[in-house]
Structure formats: C-alpha cells, structure tokens
Amino acid sequence: MKDFNGKVVVITGAGSGIGRELAWQLAACGAVLALNDLKEDALDETWAELPERTRGLRRAFDVGDREAMQHFATAVNEELGRVDVVVNNAGFSVRQQAVVHTRVEAYERTLRVNLWGVIYGSLAFLPYLRQQPGASLVNVSSVFGLFAFPGSGPYNTSKFAVRGFTETLRVEMRGHLHVCCVHPGGIATNIHRNVEIDDPRERERFIRTFEKQAKTTAAEAARQIIAGIEKRKSRILIGRDAYWIDKVTRLLPARYESVLARWLDRNRFLAGPQVQGSSEKGG
Template sequence: MAAALDLRGRVVVVTGAGSGMGRSYALEAARRGAVLALADYDPAGLAQTAGLLPAGTTVLTRVLDVSDRDAVEAFAASVDADLGGAHVVINNAGIEGAVLAAEAIPEEVHRRVMAVNFDGVRYGTLAFLPQLRARDRAALVNVSSLFGLIGTPHHSDYCASKFAVRGFTEALAAELVGTGVSVHLVHPGGVATNIARQAGSQAFAAKYLTTAPDDIARLVLDALGTRRTRIVAGHRAPSTFLGSRLLPLWVMTRLVRRDLDAVLD
C-alpha cells in the first residue's frame, strides 16, 4: 500500500475552516507542516482559526460562499498564483438542513442546502482538479456524511445533498483511477461540531454528536494517498455502515426510525 502523503511544505486547501471539522483539518495539517489555504463563509470564525495556527504557518484565508462558483474559481486561482497550487483539497463546508418532514421543507431551504452541501463540493472539486492533476501525488477529500449512507426522517434535504456528494465522488474516483490523484470520501458520524444550530436539533446533537473532531481529522489526514478511500468514522458510524450494506432497506428504515423517534419533534 502506498505511504500516506507527507504534508510538509505542501499546500492544503480546506473549506468550512472557520469551525468544527474544518478547523480541526486546518490545525492538524498545520501541525504536520502544511501550507494552508483556508476558506469559510464566517469571517470571524475564519480569523479565529487562523489565530490558532502554530507560529510560522503560511496561510492564505478567503471569506467564501462555496455555492458561488465564480468565487470558488477565484479562490482556486489565488491559491495557484500565491501558493503555487494545491496538493490536497478538503471540500468540507456544509450546513444543516431544515429538520422538518419532507413536505414541510420550504423550497428555498432545500435549494440552499443542495447549493452549499453538494454544489459547493462539486465547484471546489472542479476548480482545483487541474492543480491536483499537475502533481505527481495529490489528494482530494470530499466530505459526505453518515446521512449519505442512510436516509433519516426529517433530514431529506440534508440526506439528498450528502448522497449526491457520495455519488459524484465515487464516479470521479473511477475517472481518476491511474492518475496521481487519490480520491477520499468521508462519511463522518456523530462528530461534536456546531452544525446542529436549530432548537429542534439539540436533542439529536446531545444524543449522537459525541466524537471529537480532532480524532476524525487525524484519521483522514493519515489516509491521504493510501487505498483507504472510503472513510467511515465517528459515533455509531461503523455499525450504521454495516447495516446499510447488509440489511434490506425495509428493515434499515424501521431501525433508523425507531432509533430517532426519541429525538424527533
């Protein structure tokens, strides 16, 4: 098996770097000696992440809405011009869904969730792919979710976006076989971040979001460039993944509903 990428002096791009998993990816990459290009929609969170980096870390920051394709392409151009191009791209930015039954989700909310969670990953991939292809070895990390493996009630918008990330990334991985770009698809489960912001999500967060984001970041960066291309990790992630693979859908949906009934409003 190929050795993991050595990040010393290599350019690592992270979207959604202002908090949660994105901040953990940034800090862990910096500890490994990477040059960083960090983007986030929240300027205050992005500045806070930059302030937490080890002394001497080279970093480029950009306030960015990943659903804006022109802005993502401009960010990629800046990384190329100012840092010499990316070696690793982690498309991590994402938002919570409406946490409502499917028929109650406003159309504009559903479209926004898809625009950020799926189109943001797609735009980031396409904008940086030429830079990655130019390297002898490079890595692309697209972050799906445990909800990109199973459908869960009151999360149809979020699940749709994360299933889309999964399908896009698996297809892209097949296209890039034989190149120097390793493609990694991450399905984190139960990670303790601030993505669950709505009042109706707090019982869910308290029960399920318990895994430290730093643990996932180390695991993902250890896998870069190796054959560990699907990364399923976090609270209850392995068992859920196994169920999604082995159980009939009618069984899985009933198990999921029974498990979530206690936290659904």
C-alpha cells in the same frame, strides 16, 4: 503522501469544527494552508492559531458561489505555486422537518453549500491537483449520505449527491488522482445548534439527543481524515455510529428503515409534530 511538510492543503469550512481541527493538525505536520470559511471572524480565529510558516492564504466567501471558488483556486495556485490536497468540508443544515412540509427554498439553500460547494471546489482545483503526483481530493459527505433519516430531506439529498459525485470521480480518476469520500457520524461540533426548529422545547430535545449520540470529537475526526489521506483510502467512516449505519444499510438495503424506526422510537428522536407534520414554515 505521508509527509505533509511543505505541501499545499486547501480546506473549506475552516472556521470551526472539523475544518478548524484539520487546519491546526495539518499545520503541525508542516503543511502550507489555504483556508476558506463563510464567516470571516471565525476564519480569522483559526488563522490566528497557525504558525506563521504554515499560513498560505485565506478567503472568506460562500462556496456556493462558482466564480468566487474559481478565483480562490486560481489565487492558491498562483500565490502558493501548487495544490497537493483539497478538502471540501464546508457544510450547512436547515430545520428538521418532514419532506411534505419542507419548502423548496430549504433544498436550494442546502444544496448550494453542501453539493454545489463540493462540485465547484472539485472542478476548480482538479487541473492543479492533477499536476502533482500523489495529490488528494477529499469530499466530506455524511452518514446521511448512507441512509435516509426522517426530517432531513434537504441534508440527505445533498449528502447522497456528494457521495455519488465523489464516487463517480473516483472511478474516473483511478490511477491518476486519489479521490476520497468521508462519512462522519455524530461529531461533537456546533452544527446541530444551528439547525432551525421553531419550537424551543423540540429544539432543546433535538440538541440533547444529538449531543448524547455524538461521541466523536472534531479533533478525532480530523485525525482520522488525515490518516485516511496518508493511507490513500477511498472511503473514510468516522465514529462507531458510522460503522454501524454502514453495516446495516449494506446488509439490509431494503429493510434498514425498520431497524432505524426502532432506534428512533427508543430515542424519541424527532418524534411528534416534527416528523408527522406541523404548521411550521419551511426553512
């Protein structure tokens, strides 16, 4: 689908970051947009910057709400007449903490958005996507769906699961629907500033380290996703770090932890009590 003009594109998590950039760039290509975000004010900010002719509809709701997602899919199809592309982009992250110190509620909160939001979004829109030749379903995972990172149990779990779900669907839909899994590396968005770390010094150190490593802008990430849809890629790696991580985990699937450990030691990333355990309460 090299021509997005007049095509209906659905984007979740469009209130900021990659989702907002996707909306703006696809609008410039003439797409008609159906946008979602949990935060209505953020969604309105994205909406306000769109050309009138590209404004399809917008809905503020939790993507982890199955009924709300189904209503959204029905509304998009009924009001806009078709669905050509769906990008399940909405994501959520909780505090950085070792698995043994992470409460189960952190998993429930993270999987509700990162995994169930993708599953609900995919299943709700699949019947409409399959009606359109050349349609695409794009699910955003992460490099955290390629390798295990200490202190990120809930997030890793959700992103590995998104990868598994999407790759299974891709195999099943082969020849019938373009299905793509996206693995961004460190992207210069605000998601890292929402991570819950109680110790202010640890939190600031985490933010500084992340921002030092996150070299890819949200605009560039969106550009690569759009190019990947155009080329009907099955997998999109975004950022030099994503390519590096992918190569290491494929070449050393049983030993990449030792390579990762050296990198962590060099960058003092999540060092000390965050990984070793502390008195912090789970997210």
